[in-house]
Amino acid sequence: xxxxxxxxxxxxxxxxxxxxxxxxxxxxxxxxxxxxxxxxxxxxxxxxxxxxxxxxxxxxxxxxxxxxxxxxxxxxxxxxxxxxxxxxxxxxxxxxxxxxxxxxxxxxxxxxxxxxxxxxxxxxxxxxxxxxxxxxxxxxxxxxxxxxxxxxxxxxxxxxxxxxxxxxxxxxxxxxxxxxxxxxxxxxxxxxxxxxxxxxxxxxxxxxxxxxxxxxxxxxxxxxxxxxxxxxxxxxxxxxxxxxxxxxxxxxxxxxxxxxxxxxxxxxxxxxxxxxxxxxxxxxxxxxxxxxxxxxxxxxxxxx
Amino acid sequence: xxxxxxxxxxxxxxxxxxxxxxxxxxxxxxxxxxxxxxxxxxxxxxxxxxxxxxxxxxxxxxxxxxxxxxxxxxxxxxxxxxxxxxxxxxxxxxxxxxxxxxxxxxxxxxxxxxxxxxxxxxxxxxxxxxxxxxxxxxxxxx
Numbered sequence: 174x175x176x177x178x179x180x181x182x183x184x185x186x187x188x189x190x191x192x193x194x195x196x197x198x199x200x201x202x203x204x205x206x207x208x209x210x211x212x213x214x215x216x217x218x219x220x221x222x223x224x225x226x227x228x229x230x231x232x233x234x235x236x237x238x239x240x241x242x243x244x245x246x247x248x249x250x251x252x253x254x255x256x257x258x259x260x261x262x263x264x265x266x267x268x269x270x271x272x273x274x275x276x277x278x279x280x281x282x283x284x285x286x287x288x289x290x291x292x293x294x295x296x297x298x299x300x301x302x303x304x305x306x307x308x309x310x311x312x313x314x315x316x317x318x319x320x321x322x323x324x325x326x327x328x329x330x331x332x333x334x335x336x337x338x339x340x341x342x343x344x345x346x347x348x349x350x351x352x353x354x355x356x357x358x359x360x361x362x363x364x365x366x367x368x369x370x371x372x373x374x375x376x377x378x379x380x381x382x383x384x385x386x387x388x389x390x391x392x393x394x395x396x397x398x399x400x401x402x403x404x405x406x407x408x409x410x411x412x413x414x415x416x417x418x419x420x421x422x423x424x425x426x427x428x429x430x431x432x433x434x435x436x437x438x439x440x441x442x443x444x445x446x447x448x449x450x451x452x453x454x455x456x457x458x459x460x461x462x463x464x465x466x467x468x469x470x471x472x473x474x475x476x477x
Numbered sequence: 478x479x480x481x482x483x484x485x486x487x488x489x490x491x492x493x494x495x496x497x498x499x500x501x502x503x504x505x506x507x508x509x510x511x512x513x514x515x516x517x518x519x520x521x522x523x524x525x526x527x528x529x530x531x532x533x534x535x536x537x538x539x540x541x542x543x544x545x546x547x548x549x550x551x552x553x554x555x556x557x558x559x560x561x562x563x564x565x566x567x568x569x570x571x572x573x574x575x576x577x578x579x580x581x582x583x584x585x586x587x588x589x590x591x592x593x594x595x596x597x598x599x600x601x602x603x604x605x606x607x608x609x610x611x612x613x614x615x616x617x618x619x
Contacts, residue, residue, distance in 0.1 A: 256588050256590065258588075275584070277583065277584040277587055278580065278583050278609060278611075278612075279583055279584040279585070279607070279608070279609020279610045280584045280609075282584075282608065282609055283584055283609065298582050299582070300611070
């Protein structure tokens with residue numbers, strides 16, 4: 174594999190392979206400590222992102238490699254007007270692999286055409302964020318021990334969340350999956366996602382605006398943030414925002430082995446009193462994110 | 478209305494009525510030294526009305542441009558007053574710098590030197606998407 178720009182660049186087999194590799198790293202971390210010795214990862218973050226950048230950098234450091242890069246376009250030559258292609262051509266002379274975040278859609282694809290070294294898309298605007306999807310998949314597999322036969326509830330902003338769309342797309346390739354989409358009608362899943370991934374593959378799903386009613390059937394609850402700026406008027410936002418906040422009370426009817434996920438950062442959509450519940454997996458998810466990125470770096474550098 | 482036949486050249490036929498001028502511009506026919514006729518609203522059995530372009534010179538037309546504008550167009554090559562060949566037109570898999578991406582969040586909006594490349598993603602609906610941001614081309618006008 175040369176680059177990872179879109180989760181669709183990976184086949185189901187390749188995803189399974191990455192998940193297995195990540196699990197092996199979790200079980201045998203010492204065996205991987207020197208795997209990337211003398212290799213350099215460049216983290217080119219044209220906009221700030223604490224979590225993703227630190228995850229990539231920790232992943233490389235835990236593989237014994239080194240890290241160079243910048244965080245924020247102000248600290249890079251982009252501030253002087255340099256193009257993405259010139260920046261990555263330069264970085265390609267120093268590093269072995271690039272992880273890139275950019276506010277403009279398609280910037281990592283442009284980078285992959287010019288870098289001469291593998292490029293990983295670490296998020297391009299609201300477009301693609303394949304390592305978040307890989308993180309979600311590893312979390313599901315670690316917490317459930319499988320990818321098949323489960324009911325996945327997705328709650329909150331299902332309209333604009335590309336991460337949600339990618340996860341639906343990735344999970345709809347496995348058997349026995351049912352989806353429950355929980356959102357206000359203003360933030361419903363777009364029809365092209367329904368048509369392209371669900372109807373076409375005969376995947377059962379239901380849509381509701383009632384989180385409490387959906388709760389008892391769920392094996393996974395994937396929460397997202399309902400953002401104020403997505404609403405046309407303040408009144409609707411105030412009316413709806415609390416219906417999509419997960420609290421300990423709302424978990425009363427949930428299964429004992431429910432897995433609660435969230436891509437983070439969270440604002441208030443999961444109340445902090447849920448954090449101690451053993452079903453809360455969103456901080457474990459952060460940890461898994463590092464391991465799947467380790468597996469990805471190894472694969473892209475061609476290291477066993 | 479009569480336009481003289483051509484001895485050696487091209488007849489671009491079955492152009493959807495009204496699209497002839499667009500095609501004339503897209504193929505840069507205005508730059509040619511030879512005679513070029515753009516005939517509008519010709520009566521057609523199949524189409525009701527159609528446009529035709531005749532070029533008094535055998536030149537290499539960009540079939541991708543033709544296919545993108547309308548894959549039903551036909552191109553006849555004329556030599557010594559006879560049709561000696563027909564070019565097969567199809568939807569191009571990819572078009573470069575023919576249309577521009579209008580998504581303000583696309584990298585092409587800030588990096589001016591990047592080629593605007595659109596990929597055919599659904600031949601049935603003639604859907605083209607920007608290779609960078611995957612935004613649908615809203616129109617197939619060049």
